[in-house]
Amino acid sequence: MIEKDVVIVGAGPAGLAAGIEASKAGANVLIIDLNIKPGGQLFKQIHKFFGSSAHRSGTRGMDIGMLLLREAEENGVEIWLKSTVIGLFPGNKVAVEKGLENEAKEVVTILAKKIIVATGASENVVRFKGWTKPGVMGAGAAQTMINVNHVKPGEKVVMLGSGNVGLIVSYQLMQAGCDVVALVEAAPKIGGYAVHAAKIRRAGVPIYMKHTIIEAIGDETDCVKEVVIAEVDDKFQPISGTEKVIEADCVAIAAGLKPTVELTRLLNCEFTFNGVFGGFIPLHNKNMETSVEGVYVAGDATGVEEANTALEEGRIAGIAAAQSLSLIADKEAEEKKDAIWKRLEMLRLGPFGERRLSAKEVVLAEYLNKVGMPQAEIKLKG
Amino acid sequence: MSEIMPDDMIVCRCEEITVGEIKQSIREGAKDITGVKRRVRAGMGLCQGRTCEKLVQQILCSELNICPEQTGRSTARPPVRPVTFGELAEGGVV
Amino acid sequence: MALENTGYLEYEELVQIQTIPDEERFKKGAVAVIECVQQIPCNPCEAACSRKAIIIGNPITNLPIVNGDECTGCGICVSKCPGMAIFIVNKVHSETKATVAFPYEYFPIPTEGEEVKAVNRKGEVVCDGKVIKVMNPKAFDHTPVITIEIPKEYVDQVRSIQRRRAE
Numbered sequence: 001m002i003e004k005d006v007v008i009v010g011a012g013p014a015g016l017a018a019g020i021e022a023s024k025a026g027a028n029v030l031i032i033d034l035n036i037k038p039g040g041q042l043f044k045q046i047h048k049f050f051g052s053s054a055h056r057s058g059t060r061g062m063d064i065g066m067l068l069l070r071e072a073e074e075n076g077v078e079i080w081l082k083s084t085v086i087g088l089f090p091g092n093k094v095a096v097e098k099g100l101e102n103e104a105k106e107v108v109t110i111l112a113k114k115i116i117v118a119t120g121a122s123e124n125v126v127r128f129k130g131w132t133k134p135g136v137m138g139a140g141a142a143q144t145m146i147n148v149n150h151v152k153p154g155e156k157v158v159m160l161g162s163g164n165v166g167l168i169v170s171y172q173l174m175q176a177g178c179d180v181v182a183l184v185e186a187a188p189k190i191g192g193y194a195v196h197a198a199k200i201r202r203a204g205v206p207i208y209m210k211h212t213i214i215e216a217i218g219d220e221t222d223c224v225k226e227v228v229i230a231e232v233d234d235k236f237q238p239i240s241g242t243e244k245v246i247e248a249d250c251v252a253i254a255a256g257l258k259p260t261v262e263l264t265r266l267l268n269c270e271f272t273f274n275g276v277f278g279g280f281i282p283l284h285n286k287n288m289e290t291s292v293e294g295v296y297v298a299g300d301a302t303g304v305e306e307a308n309t310a311l312e313e314g315r316i317a318g319i320a321a322a323q324s325l326s327l328i329a330d331k332e333a334e335e336k337k338d339a340i341w342k343r344l345e346m347l348r349l350g351p352f353g354e355r356r357l358s359a360k361e362v363v364l365a366e367y368l369n370k371v372g373m374p375q376a377e378i379k380l381k382g
Numbered sequence: 383m384s385e386i387m388p389d390d391m392i393v394c395r396c397e398e399i400t401v402g403e404i405k406q407s408i409r410e411g412a413k414d415i416t417g418v419k420r421r422v423r424a425g426m427g428l429c430q431g432r433t434c435e436k437l438v439q440q441i442l443c444s445e446l447n448i449c450p451e452q453t454g455r456s457t458a459r460p461p462v463r464p465v466t467f468g469e470l471a472e473g474g475v476v
Numbered sequence: 477m478a479l480e481n482t483g484y485l486e487y488e489e490l491v492q493i494q495t496i497p498d499e500e501r502f503k504k505g506a507v508a509v510i511e512c513v514q515q516i517p518c519n520p521c522e523a524a525c526s527r528k529a530i531i532i533g534n535p536i537t538n539l540p541i542v543n544g545d546e547c548t549g550c551g552i553c554v555s556k557c558p559g560m561a562i563f564i565v566n567k568v569h570s571e572t573k574a575t576v577a578f579p580y581e582y583f584p585i586p587t588e589g590e591e592v593k594a595v596n597r598k599g600e601v602v603c604d605g606k607v608i609k610v611m612n613p614k615a616f617d618h619t620p621v622i623t624i625e626i627p628k629e630y631v632d633q634v635r636s637i638q639r640r641r642a643e
């Protein structure tokens with residue numbers, strides 16, 4: 001059986017940062033990712049990031065991805081691509097469907113001293129009549145099409161949702177040469193940063209607040225050709241008589257994300273429900289360790305936030321894992337983690353961040369209450 | 383409401399389960415995600431509920447007048463992603 | 477804030493929330509106008525200015541303030557702002573014309589001398605304009621800064637140009 005000090009699931013910003021830190025401390029690190037390229041969502045982020053100079057703000061996400069990859073490489077982090085973790089088992093065993101050179105796959109088991117789960121999040125859908133028709137997709141999927149595969153998802157796009165994903169992907173669709181013919185938002189207020197909304201308004205995108213999509217109408221091949229929107233009341237119910245028909249061949253849904261948690265579920269980690277973070281998340285402490293000893297979490301898999309917070313949480317998990325392997329002196333590790341928690345606090349400031357700051361405090365406090373100390377045994381659900 | 387959310391609307395794409403079938407399973411006693419899954423297979427397909435779980439949750443919430451955290455979550459079981467029997471057999475996992 | 481309901485700022489609203497240069501400063505020529513009105517943890521504009529004319533300080537969520545005495549209207553901050561919320565406004569370009577510089581990340585990139593349709597914060601065409609400068613050095617990292625000349629009376633409204641389509 002292959003043995004590793006630290007096995008990390010997911011090569012996005014959290015996983016890469018965790019790998020870099022653990023490897024720097026001298027751990028033998030393997031990162032496993034199911035995609036053909038590492039970087040997670042970073043290489044789709046062609047826009048310049050917000051944040052402080054300490055977080056390389058003003059740099060495009062894809063370039064931050066390149067810097068992280070180089071750093072991982074320089075520190076000797078091993079990455080398996082096109083490889084999927086299909087299960088975690090008692091005794092810290094990681095079952096992997098490993099992608100081979102010739103497109104074949106083989107299943108291997110790895111014995112890991114520490115496991116870091118950085119599996120990110122998946123998109124929420126919204127159902128309306130015709131939501132399964134060709135042309136209706138997640139905003140993240142549309143973003144992958146334009147920024148990774150260089151294929152337009154349609155010529156005329158209706159975007160549903162005014163969070164940062166909806167606003168940023170609308171902008172990028174126009175950069176790719178599509179027209180965004182409407183941005184539809186059920187709430188009375190724009191969810192994302194006003195500056196993102198302002199730049200798509202300047203580009204002429206009509207924003208329909210307090211509206212929703214009630215139907216996507218297909219053409220003779222069933223592909224979307226028209227989208228019916230309507231105004232909603234205070235209970236988000238469509239008001240009849242307010243329908244408008246918009247000609248469009250694509251609907252992108254930006255209705256938020258939910259953490260990807262099957263692997264931590266599998267280990268029977270303690271969970272909590274947190275609306276701010278997108279649903280059920282594994283409880284964790286300030287080491288990013290779950291209720292199961294030696295199993296850590298980082299990034300969106302611990303609650304949906306953004307790339308910079310994912311990066312910083314990954315660093316903490318990487319340092320903590322190395323510390324518990326006695327690869328870093330306790331004093332040095334504590335100082336490093338404290339500095340990162342301070343930077344995280346800065347990222348969770350302001351009217352947009354403070355909800356996440358207090359939600360994180362709730363999660364950490366609940367861990368102390370419910371778990372106290374992580375338990376040594378991985379308990380499989382009976 | 384039924385006009386814009388008709389009973390024949392697909393909710394679970396993998397298993398082609400409709401709004402109507404899910405509502406029926408709730409009338410028959412399903413109280414959470416697992417209950418719906420056991421009765422009508424919503425969430426048992428290729429994606430293992432990654433897409434439809436939230437939609438099933440919404441229907442449970444509105445039909446039973448409960449909040450999302452009361453709908454529970456389906457049990458995770460290995461393999462968490464699809465894998466062929468051949469690969470599994472050769473690998474001799476665990 | 478109307479911006480949160482509509483996606484754009486009214487000029488009157490902007491001047492209430494954000495500190496923008498006074499009319500005395502505008503009489504002296506080009507200067508940065510920052511339309512950043514929410515407390516976002518973000519400060520690359522502060523680091524971008526070698527003359528330290530943009531101040532955020534601590535906490536990082538402070539709104540940026542332009543020191544009009546130090547700002548030369550060079551436009552480097554325009555390319556650095558991730559929110560594309562900085563504009564260079566010159567109200568005394570000529571007797572009748574003013575200029576506005578803005579970030580523009582769409583293809584095709586306009587060229588100097590080109591006639592364009594100038595738009596306001598809502599994306600409505602308000603007047604004709606002419607591109608007089610296109611800055612796109614490597615340091616701007618693919619965010620070209622376009623300067624257009626427009627009739628003076630539209631200077632507080634115009635913030636971009638109508639997006640054109642690639643052939």
